[in-house]
Amino acid sequence: MTHPEHPAAPTGGEPESGAAEEDPVDRLVLSVAAVARRLGVAPATLRTWDRRYGLGPSDHTTGRHRKYAPGDIARLELMQRALLRGASSAEAAKYALAERVPAPRSTSSVAEAPEPVLTGGEVGAGSGGRGLRMPGASRRARGLGRAVLAMDSAAAQQILADSLGEDGVVATWDEVVRPLLGAMAARWEHSGAGVEVSHLLNECVLAAMIRVTPVVTTPRNHRPVLLACMPDERHNIPLYPLAAVLSQRGVGIRQLGAALPAEALRSAVRRVAPAAVVLWAQLPRYADPGALAALPRTRQRTRLFVGGPGWERGVVPSTAERIDDLGTAAAVIEQAVC
Numbered sequence: 001m002t003h004p005e006h007p008a009a010p011t012g013g014e015p016e017s018g019a020a021e022e023d024p025v026d027r028l029v030l031s032v033a034a035v036a037r038r039l040g041v042a043p044a045t046l047r048t049w050d051r052r053y054g055l056g057p058s059d060h061t062t063g064r065h066r067k068y069a070p071g072d073i074a075r076l077e078l079m080q081r082a083l084l085r086g087a088s089s090a091e092a093a094k095y096a097l098a099e100r101v102p103a104p105r106s107t108s109s110v111a112e113a114p115e116p117v118l119t120g121g122e123v124g125a126g127s128g129g130r131g132l133r134m135p136g137a138s139r140r141a142r143g144l145g146r147a148v149l150a151m152d153s154a155a156a157q158q159i160l161a162d163s164l165g166e167d168g169v170v171a172t173w174d175e176v177v178r179p180l181l182g183a184m185a186a187r188w189e190h191s192g193a194g195v196e197v198s199h200l201l202n203e204c205v206l207a208a209m210i211r212v213t214p215v216v217t218t219p220r221n222h223r224p225v226l227l228a229c230m231p232d233e234r235h236n237i238p239l240y241p242l243a244a245v246l247s248q249r250g251v252g253i254r255q256l257g258a259a260l261p262a263e264a265l266r267s268a269v270r271r272v273a274p275a276a277v278v279l280w281a282q283l284p285r286y287a288d289p290g291a292l293a294a295l296p297r298t299r300q301r302t303r304l305f306v307g308g309p310g311w312e313r314g315v316v317p318s319t320a321e322r323i324d325d326l327g328t329a330a331a332v333i334e335q336a337v338c
Contacts (some may be wrong), residue, residue: 029057029067038073039080039150046076053093055079075099081155083146088139132183141176145183148201156201160208169212169248170327173241177205181237202237209240212248219252221337223275223300228256228265230310231291235282238308238326242278245330251337262291270296275337276303278323281310289317303336305329 036043050056055075057066068076075096082092132145140163147155163172184198225246227239236258243255254272256265269277277295281287287310295304304320307329316322323329 029069030073031067032057035068035073035076039076041080049076049079049089049093053079053090053097055093055096080146080150083143132180132187134179134183137179137183138175141179144176144201145180148180148184148197148204151197151200153200153204156204157208160204161211164208164212169209169241169244170330173326177241205237206240209244213240213244214247216247216250216252218250220250221252221275223273223337224252224254225333225337226254226256226268226272226274226277228260228268228277228279229258230279230281230286230288231262231265232259233281233283233286233310234258235308236280238282239278239280241326242329242333245326246333249330249334251334262294265291266294266296269298269302273298273300274302275300276305276333278305278307278329278333281306281308281314284310284313287311287314289315292317292320303333305333 030038032043032046036046039046046056055072057068057072078099079092079096082095083089087095132149134142134145137145140159144156144159147153147159160172160176163176167175180201184194184201187194188198227243229236229239239255239257243253246253254268254274256268260268279292287306287308292304292306295302305323306316306320307323311322321332323332
């Protein structure tokens with residue numbers, strides 16, 4: 001792709017023969033704060049990368065207020081890309097220093113680059129309440145955290161795809177997604193910020209889980225498993241990894257999603273006559289034993305399972321069975337219907 005030529009030099013003398021005209025983009029420099037906003041990291045993180053790994057501004061002519069040139073920013077973007085893929089800081093810095101930095105495209109591409117919606121420090125580092133605290137989290141969980149804080153859905157999807165392909169649904173959910181969901185919830189309770197980041201994470205997780213959920217054309221169970229939230233409950237993410245695991249094991253399911261009205265749930269049970277019903281309640285106010293008692297009876301026995309933190313302080317009636325972690329829940333349901 002070609003770019004328009006820069007305007008001619010002002011009159012007052014022709015440039016010497018063979019002298020290259022300086023590109024304005026090479027003269028454009030950004031402050032530490034501007035680069036931090038661009039990358040979605042804390043200014044202290046940039047100073048640490050400069051001090052430890054030499055990934056700092058190359059412009060030494062402005063005293064204490066050194067500025068980042070386009071090439072410096074490009075190297076930082078290379079380092080951030082490596083961090084999002086799960087590399088350690090030292091590995092990412094080595095990669096960024098060794099790679100060839102692409103030339104800036106244009107002045108406007110540097111000056112007008114969109115800033116991330118949410119800025120914050122490295123995952124696990126305190127940054128005025130804006131970071132994610134994930135002590136003991138896996139490298140992939142921390143990489144996913146960096147990706148969603150930077151609002152980089154492509155990187156988040158790649159991390160989830162790599163984890164699902166290498167470690168499977170249960171390990172990805174327990175070791176990558178759940179720690180991050182917990183950290184996001186804690187962050188929101190502490191600062192009230194980050195709703196947009198949570199939504200991005202939710203959409204990435206849903207898309208990733210749907211991609212690994214096969215269509216079961218010849219199920220092992222004669223009657224399907226019905227997966228739904230309790231009436232009016234809107235938090236349905238945990239049902240997607242459960243659907244993926246059951247489908248991978250050849251169990252036929254019907255998934256109804258979130259915010260299902262009570263009458264619609266009862267109608268679905270009558271029409272499907274499922275072998276099992278799994279109802280999720282994230283919040284205690286939706287863990288209503290009365291809604292379970294109101295489910296219609298079918299000619300053949302239907303096993304009833306309830307899950308989610310909403311039931312931790314609620315009363316689980318004797319007609320229902322409580323399920324907890326994903327791996328155990330999938331095994332119990334599979335055994336019940338197959």
